[in-house]
Amino acid sequence: MTTAHTNTMHTEVGSLEVTDSSARQIKATIRDVSKVYRGRTQVPALDNVDAHIYDGEFLTIVGPSGCGKSTLLRMINGLQRPSEGAVEISKSSTDRPLTSMVFQDYSVYPWMNVFDNVSLGLARSGLPKPEKHSRVRVWLDRLDLGKFESAYPSELSGGMLQRVAIARALVAEPEILLMDEPFAALDAQLRRRLQEELLEIVGDAGRTVVFVTHSLEEAILLGDRVLVMSARPGRIVDSVDIPFDRPRDPELRKSPEFRDLEERLWLMLKEHATATA
Amino acid sequence: MSRQNTVLAIATPVFFLVLWELAALLGLIDTRFFPAPSSIARTGVNLVQDGVLLESLAVTLRTLMVGLIVGNVIGTVVGVSMGLIRPLRASLDPLLSGLYTVPKLAILPLLLLMLGLGEMPRVIVVAIGSFFIAWISMIEATMGIAHGYLETAESLELTRSQRLRLVIFPAVLPEYFVGLRIAVGNAVLLIVGVEFVMGGSGIGSMIWNSWQIFATERMYAGIVCVGLLGYVLTKLVKMIARVAVPWSPKSTSRRR
Ligand SMILES: Nc1ncnc2c1ncn2[C@@H]1O[C@H](COP(=O)(O)OP(=O)(O)OP(=O)(O)O)[C@@H](O)[C@H]1O
Ligand SMILES: [Mg+2]
Numbered sequence: 001m002t003t004a005h006t007n008t009m010h011t012e013v014g015s016l017e018v019t020d021s022s023a024r025q026i027k028a029t030i031r032d033v034s035k036v037y038r039g040r041t042q043v044p045a046l047d048n049v050d051a052h053i054y055d056g057e058f059l060t061i062v063g064p065s066g067c068g069k070s071t072l073l074r075m076i077n078g079l080q081r082p083s084e085g086a087v088e089i090s091k092s093s094t095d096r097p098l099t100s101m102v103f104q105d106y107s108v109y110p111w112m113n114v115f116d117n118v119s120l121g122l123a124r125s126g127l128p129k130p131e132k133h134s135r136v137r138v139w140l141d142r143l144d145l146g147k148f149e150s151a152y153p154s155e156l157s158g159g160m161l162q163r164v165a166i167a168r169a170l171v172a173e174p175e176i177l178l179m180d181e182p183f184a185a186l187d188a189q190l191r192r193r194l195q196e197e198l199l200e201i202v203g204d205a206g207r208t209v210v211f212v213t214h215s216l217e218e219a220i221l222l223g224d225r226v227l228v229m230s231a232r233p234g235r236i237v238d239s240v241d242i243p244f245d246r247p248r249d250p251e252l253r254k255s256p257e258f259r260d261l262e263e264r265l266w267l268m269l270k271e272h273a274t275a276t277a
Numbered sequence: 278m279s280r281q282n283t284v285l286a287i288a289t290p291v292f293f294l295v296l297w298e299l300a301a302l303l304g305l306i307d308t309r310f311f312p313a314p315s316s317i318a319r320t321g322v323n324l325v326q327d328g329v330l331l332e333s334l335a336v337t338l339r340t341l342m343v344g345l346i347v348g349n350v351i352g353t354v355v356g357v358s359m360g361l362i363r364p365l366r367a368s369l370d371p372l373l374s375g376l377y378t379v380p381k382l383a384i385l386p387l388l389l390l391m392l393g394l395g396e397m398p399r400v401i402v403v404a405i406g407s408f409f410i411a412w413i414s415m416i417e418a419t420m421g422i423a424h425g426y427l428e429t430a431e432s433l434e435l436t437r438s439q440r441l442r443l444v445i446f447p448a449v450l451p452e453y454f455v456g457l458r459i460a461v462g463n464a465v466l467l468i469v470g471v472e473f474v475m476g477g478s479g480i481g482s483m484i485w486n487s488w489q490i491f492a493t494e495r496m497y498a499g500i501v502c503v504g505l506l507g508y509v510l511t512k513l514v515k516m517i518a519r520v521a522v523p524w525s526p527k528s529t530s531r532r533r
Contacts, residue, residue, distance in 0.1 A: 077432055101432045106425025111447035111524045120443070124434050152524040168433075 025055035026090070027208050028076065028176060033085035034233075035071050045071045047233035048085070053176065056206040060219035062265065063229030064273050069212040072234070073178045076210065077101045092175060097124070100174040102165045102182045108153050115140070115149040117164050121171040139167040142201065159190040166194075170201070179211045183218070195221060196250055203247045216262050216269075217253060228265060230272035237272050240265060312494050320494035321501065329483070330502060337468055337479035338506070340396065344403025345464045349457065351404075352411025357449065359412075360419025373412065381406040382470050389475075399471045406467045407460045414456030418449040451525060454518035458511055465507040480506070 030053075035046040045068040053059055053076075061069050074080040075087050077099050089098050100121065108117050118140060122132045140146050143163040153161055162182055169177055183191045195218060202209055202222075213219050219226045220242055228237040242261065244252060252258050294314050300306045301313035308316075324330035359366045381402055388398035422445065430444045472481025480499055487496035 079428060079431055097434070103425060103429060103432075106423050107429040107432075109426065109429075109444065109447070111450070111522075112443070113524075120433055120435075123439055123443075124436070154524060 024057070026052050027055040027057075028053040028087065028089040030072070030076070031086050031088065033072070033075065033082040033087065035068065035075070035080070036083045044233035046082075047235050049234065049236055051227060051236055051239070053208065053210060054225075056208055057224045058202055058207075058209045058211065058222055059225050059227060060223035061210065061212045061227045061229060062214070062216060062219045062269065063234060064231045064269065065214070067229045067232050068234035069229060070180050073101065073180050073210065073212055076176065077178055089176065095125070097172050097174045099176045099178050100169040100172050101178040101180065102162075102169045104181045104184055108161050108164050108168075110153045113150045113152055114145055114156070114164055117153070118145075118167045118171055121168040125172065135171055136167075139171045143167045143197070159186055159194060162186065162194060163197075166198070175208060177207055177209045179209065181212055181214060184214060191218075192250065198222065199246075199248055199250075216265050219265070220258060220261050221248065221250065221253060226265060228268050228272075231274055237268055309491075309493060312497065317494050317497040317501070321498040324495065324498055330480075330498065333478055333480040333483045333499075334502060334506065336477065337472065337481060337503075340399045340479065341403055341464050341468045344400045344468070345407045345460060347400070348404035348407025348409075348464075349411045349460060352408035353415050353453065355408075356412040356415025357419050357445070360416045361445070366416070370416075373409075377409050377413065381409075381467055382474075385471060385474060394475070399468065399475065399477075402471050403464050403467050406463050410460040410463055411453075411456055414452055414459075415449060418452035418456075419445065421452075422448045451518075451522050454514060454522065457518075458514045461510045461514055462507055465503060465510070469503055 030049055030051045033046055033049045034044070037043040037045055049068075049072065061072070063069050071080065075082055076089070079101075091098060109120075112120070115136060118136050119132060122135065125132070127135070137146070137149075140149055143166060145160065145163055145167060148156065148160065153164070156164070162185075166179075166182065169179075183194055186194065199222065201207075211219075211222060213222075223242050225242060226240045228240065229235065230237050240261070244257075297306075297311070298314050301308050301311060301316075321330070355369075359369060384405070385398060385402055388401055392398050392401070426444055426448055427440075430440045435443065468479070469481035469484070472479040473485045476482045476485070480503055484496050484499035484503070487493070487499060
């Protein structure tokens with residue numbers, strides 16, 4: 001039994017492992033991971049989750065509330081250890097962090113202005129100050145935060161705050177970007193705008209992203225692949241490839257193919273929505 | 278609205294002072310106990326002019342500040358450490374919680390017994406009172422830091438010192454200043470109490486002595502002076518807090 005959260009250098013990206021040119025490089029492996037929270041009662045949160053994250057893919061995860069999606073992300077981020085199994089991430093660079101996480105809330109510190117909050121993403125980078133500053137500025141501008149760099153979070157709207165959180169995660173150029181329902185607290189309109197912005201940011205750089213959401217529409221619009229999870233304790237029900245080309249037009253939502261996919265995922269979720277434990 | 282508040286805040290006490298003055302003039306109250314405000318003021322001015330009042334004030338202020346700062350610093354360090362380190366909390370919390378309820382003035386005789394009549398026992402009483410207020414407010418504040426803030430710090434892989442400096446200290450800072458304000462009021466209370474008992478040249482003993490020699494005006498002047506001392510110190514803490522906690526929504530909305 002392996003109980004360690006291991007971030008081993010277990011494959012080198014660009015190594016000779018690829019034999020079939022269409023095969024996708026594996027960036028991370030979630031190997032038979034189970035998680036039991038031990039408190040007054042034992043809560044089994046994840047049950048034998050087995051999955052790959054491919055290099056450069058946008059993976060979305062959907063599942064009923066409480067099925068362990070956040071738990072899974074936390075394990076990839078190294079915030080929690082699996083009770084059983086292991087998470088293995090292949091490291092391809094020494095000066096980029098393996099992962100960084102965008103939380104749903106409480107992640108932007110109210111006592112720091114926007115600039116300092118975003119700079120925190122580079123707190124452990126060891127970069128010289130001028131370099132840090134210019135990288136922070138780049139991401140502030142990309143997320144339309146340039147004018148607000150000295151504003152405190154209490155002066156910003158919810159959408160702005162989430163942009164700050166995203167900028168902070170991206171400024172570190174993580175090998176895997178983890179996002180835990182980052183848009184859940186936003187109203188529909190803002191949500192769409194940020195989805196579009198994210199599509200743009202992700203589209204150009206081949207980033208590896210794991211994105212948890214409650215919205216099937218969001219999962220399909222953003223994802224190359226959707227992992228569907230069962231109710232608690234969470235298992236992987238299926239992995240569904242999303243065939244749409246990038247760059248994606250948000251108008252895609254209205255196409256019949258999109259609607260069909262949504263219907264299919266919804267039926268899958270419904271079938272596994274009742275808790276088994 | 279806020280100007281109206283200011284007017285009311287000034288007008289109300291002025292009204293009562295005028296009422297008092299009139300009552301004293303007309304002989305409606307016993308001026309042996311309630312001398313007219315004008316005669317209190319006159320005595321006050323005299324006391325200031327011959328330097329007595331300021332000297333007493335300086336003596337009191339020195340003891341108060343030393344005790345307050347020492348107690349506050351130690352209480353803050355202990356409170357934050359206990360909030361962060363579970364074993365420390367487990368071992369010290371029952372003891373300190375038990376001692377917390379002991380009235381601080383009640384240990385003065387013990388301190389006199391141990392340390393004699395010098396400056397030390399006075400400082401220590403103030404320090405102990407200040408310690409407990411800082412301790413209790415900082416342990417609560419530290420344990421009350423939203424879990425998400427700490428998890429974010431962990432996710433960002435901040436070092437221990439970065440976590441303290443960038444997350445924990447600023448997170449508890451607003452409550453630190455609330456505690457400090459309470460501590461200031463409490464310290465004034467304690468030092469006056471100590472000076473009542475121990476005498477000396479502080480403002481508390483001036484008030485106490487005035488009672489004994491029936492110098493009512495002098496007594497009132499001393500009371501007003503102590504009141505002002507507490508007021509000014511509290512105001513000062515508020516001002517520092519406003520500068521030190523610039524992110525608080527209240528101060529930003531005020532700026533707007
Ligand atoms: N620290 C914890 N201690 C005990 N139980 C926990 C803890 N964190 C989560 N759980 C439980 O584990 C289960 C999975 O939690 P998790 O937050 O991963 O679910 P989720 O899929 O992210 O839910 P949601 O969709 O509501 O965000 C839930 O039943 C939750 O109550
Ligand atoms: Mg969650």
